[in-house]
Amino acid sequence: MSWEETMSAHPSPDTLTGFLDGRLSRSENAQVVSHLLAGCSSCRRQTEAHWRRMEEGLRAARAKIGEEEEGLAAASSGLDAPLARALETVRQAQARLMRERSEAPKLAERIAAHPHSRQVTLVRNSRRFQTWGLCELLLKRSYGLRYDNPRMGAELAELALLVAEVLSPATYEASLIEDLKGRAWSYLANSRRILADFRGAREAIAEATACLERGTGDPFERAGLLIVSAALDRCRGEFLEAIQKLDRAIAIYRKYNDHGQVAQAVLDKGYAYMRAEKPRVAMRYFREVLELADPSENPQLVLCAEHNLTMCLNELGRHEEAWTRLPRLKELHQRSSDQLSQLRLRWVEAQILLGLDRADEAEAAFREVREGFAEEGLAYDVALVSLDLATIHLRRGETADLRQLATEVLDIARSRSVDRDAMAALILFANAAKVEQVTIGLIQEIVAAISRARVEGEPDLSPERSP
Amino acid sequence: MAGQSHQAQSEALEQLLDAVTPRFKRILCRSRIPEQDAEDLVQELLLSYISKSSEVRDPQAWLTAAMKYRCLMYWRSRRRRLWVAVDEALLEAMTEPAESDADRLALAHDFDRVLPQIPQRCRSLLQLRYGLGLKPREVARELGYSRTSVWNITKRCLTALTRRLLVAGYDELGRDDERASVA
Numbered sequence: 075m076s077w078e079e080t081m082s083a084h085p086s087p088d089t090l091t092g093f094l095d096g097r098l099s100r101s102e103n104a105q106v107v108s109h110l111l112a113g114c115s116s117c118r119r120q121t122e123a124h125w126r127r128m129e130e131g132l133r134a135a136r137a138k139i140g141e142e143e144e145g146l147a148a149a150s151s152g153l154d155a156p157l158a159r160a161l162e163t164v165r166q167a168q169a170r171l172m173r174e175r176s177e178a179p180k181l182a183e184r185i186a187a188h189p190h191s192r193q194v195t196l197v198r199n200s201r202r203f204q205t206w207g208l209c210e211l212l213l214k215r216s217y218g219l220r221y222d223n224p225r226m227g228a229e230l231a232e233l234a235l236l237v238a239e240v241l242s243p244a245t246y247e248a249s250l251i252e253d254l255k256g257r258a259w260s261y262l263a264n265s266r267r268i269l270a271d272f273r274g275a276r277e278a279i280a281e282a283t284a285c286l287e288r289g290t291g292d293p294f295e296r297a298g299l300l301i302v303s304a305a306l307d308r309c310r311g312e313f314l315e316a317i318q319k320l321d322r323a324i325a326i327y328r329k330y331n332d333h334g335q336v337a338q339a340v341l342d343k344g345y346a347y348m349r350a351e352k353p354r355v356a357m358r359y360f361r362e363v364l365e366l367a368d369p370s371e372n373p374q375l376v377l378c379a380e381h382n383l384t385m386c387l388n389e390l391g392r393h394e395e396a397w398t399r400l401p402r403l404k405e406l407h408q409r410s411s412d413q414l415s416q417l418r419l420r421w422v423e424a425q426i427l428l429g430l431d432r433a434d435e436a437e438a439a440f441r442e443v444r445e446g447f448a449e450e451g452l453a454y455d456v457a458l459v460s461l462d463l464a465t466i467h468l469r470r471g472e473t474a475d476l477r478q479l480a481t482e483v484l485d486i487a488r489s490r491s492v493d494r495d496a497m498a499a500l501i502l503f504a505n506a507a508k509v510e511q512v513t514i515g516l517i518q519e520i521v522a523a524i525s526r527a528r529v530e531g532e533p534d535l536s537p538e539r540s541p
Numbered sequence: 542m543a544g545q546s547h548q549a550q551s552e553a554l555e556q557l558l559d560a561v562t563p564r565f566k567r568i569l570c571r572s573r574i575p576e577q578d579a580e581d582l583v584q585e586l587l588l589s590y591i592s593k594s595s596e597v598r599d600p601q602a603w604l605t606a607a608m609k610y611r612c613l614m615y616w617r618s619r620r621r622r623l624w625v626a627v628d629e630a631l632l633e634a635m636t637e638p639a640e641s642d643a644d645r646l647a648l649a650h651d652f653d654r655v656l657p658q659i660p661q662r663c664r665s666l667l668q669l670r671y672g673l674g675l676k677p678r679e680v681a682r683e684l685g686y687s688r689t690s691v692w693n694i695t696k697r698c699l700t701a702l703t704r705r706l707l708v709a710g711y712d713e714l715g716r717d718d719e720r721a722s723v724a
Contacts, residue, residue, distance in 0.1 A: 124707070135609055
């Protein structure tokens with residue numbers, strides 16, 4: 075087509091509007107672009123108004139709503155009817171959702187009575203089980219079990235995903251269904267992470283991301299996925315990536331004025347720094363959590379922050395300061411009925427006692443904690459406490475006790491099939507103990523190796539962590 | 542909202558809607574959202590809210606932030622559609638086998654005329670993309686950008702190009718006037 079032909083072949087007003095609204099086919103778009111590129115000023119006059127409106131809209135959407143804007147409401151009378159229609163649809167949807175939420179517990183009970191394969195059949199074939207309310211409840215239960223029974227948590231998340239996949243777009247908005255699926259995948263990712271199935275967790279995160287891209291684009295959902303993804307990065311020792319994701323999540327929660335979620339994400343950030351062996355930086359974030367979190371609303375969050383802060387102080391040699399925080403920490407732990415939580419409290423106390431050179435008291439506490447962890451089958455934690463005990467024996471020159479300790483730890487580790495690197499470290503420790511070559515430096519290296527292996531080995535059951 | 546009776550929940554929702562509706566109108570108005578699209582935006586947002594209302598601590602703040610975000614994304618996605626259309630058209634016309642060399646030459650000529658009107662830092666990038674048909678990672682290598690940043694820069698350059706086509710086109714000494722003066 076010659077330049078003259080290009081310029082004379084003006085797109086019709088409808089076509090031009092179609093181009094601006096994104097309704098044309100690729101070939102139609104190409105013709106319009108070619109025409110505009112040739113420099114048609116009359117068509118440009120039509121497109122300019124649209125582009126300017128878009129730029130104004132973008133600027134306004136980014137700006138804060140000031141007091142002087144209050145009068146704008148009067149200019150919006152044209153929105154009355156559309157908004158009224160939207161609100162009516164929402165009222166009906168809410169009524170339906172309330173009904174479904176009331177019915178969900180009974181449906182969940184019915185479905186739980188069947189084996190997994192039958193559950194799948196029921197969800198696929200019976201419309202009674204294809205409700206948002208049921209999916210929501212399954213996800214809530216999955217989340218609640220994520221630490222106590224992560225395998226069951228994963229199964230519930232999978233079932234919730236199945237329900238989400240069969241929800242009818244005729245009943246629920248398609249984009250909202252995608253968000254719900256994204257959430258189900260992210261809960262599944264979290265359960266898999268806790269079960270140390272990191273590849274499965276990554277796959278689930280990829281699925282969640284794809285669902286959210288097809289969804290409403292709700293940043294709140296994206297923030298939730300960022301938190302889960304950051305936890306996985308942390309478990310894999312990718313601390314910088316974890317912190318970057320947490321920063322993005324925090325920015326989103328701040329925009330939504332959700333202090334609770336901000337506090338949770340800041341706690342995770344502090345924990346990532348702790349794992350990265352940067353206690354001084356970590357402490358900053360734990361203190362921030364204590365300022366943000368409401369103890370009456372979220373006692374677990376406050377407990378975690380206080381616990382971790384105390385640990386960091388002790389790690390930095392500020393034992394006296396850590397000791398002064400202990401009564402408050404005990405008070406917080408007392409409200410938790412979790413046995414593991416009590417053991418971890420006693421462990422922190424033992425470490426502070428050791429720092430304060432109260433070795434006899436520290437030893438008694440370490441033994442108590444070690445026995446507790448052994449009963450729970452937590453081999454990594456048994457190893458770590460044993461290494462704390464080893465420090466005491468080493469300082470006292472109790473080489474026979476050191477040898478015996480090393481042998482015991484190795485036996486426990488073998489019986490629990492710990493990670494290869496952790497096992498290698500413990501064998502090294504045992505060999506060094508046999509020839510009386512154990513040093514503080516060696517103990518510290520082995521603690522670091524076990525801690526790294528622990529991150530990727532046992533289910534992460536420590537109360538210091540989230541989500 | 543968990544644990545409340547249905548009536549209490551409905552009443553709570555009505556109170557919330559009464560409180561946020563005027564604010565929604567202001568945001569939608571300021572953001573120049575067309576009325577026919579405003580209904581969909583508000584509906585989707587509120588449906589999303591009621592599905593997660595038990596997790597939301599400050600509903601008014603949440604809804605205000607969410608509505609502003611939706612308005613922002615509304616225009617961003619429309620802008621994106623436009624530059625994607627421009628990009629696809631140029632890629633197809635200038636880098637893929639054409640039916641007519643004359644058409645391709647004409648398009649290349651028009652493109653070269655637009656290029657000086659685009660920010661300097663975008664010219665090389667767009668020339669490599671359309672003139673030589675290089676992929677983003679190849680462009681990144683040529684220009685010394687990282688692979689992660691080159692796509693963001695490309696998007697900004699495509700936005701600048703699209704803006705030029707839709708808003709500024711040519712200056713007063715553009716082709717229209719040239720033709721007239723030659724004749």
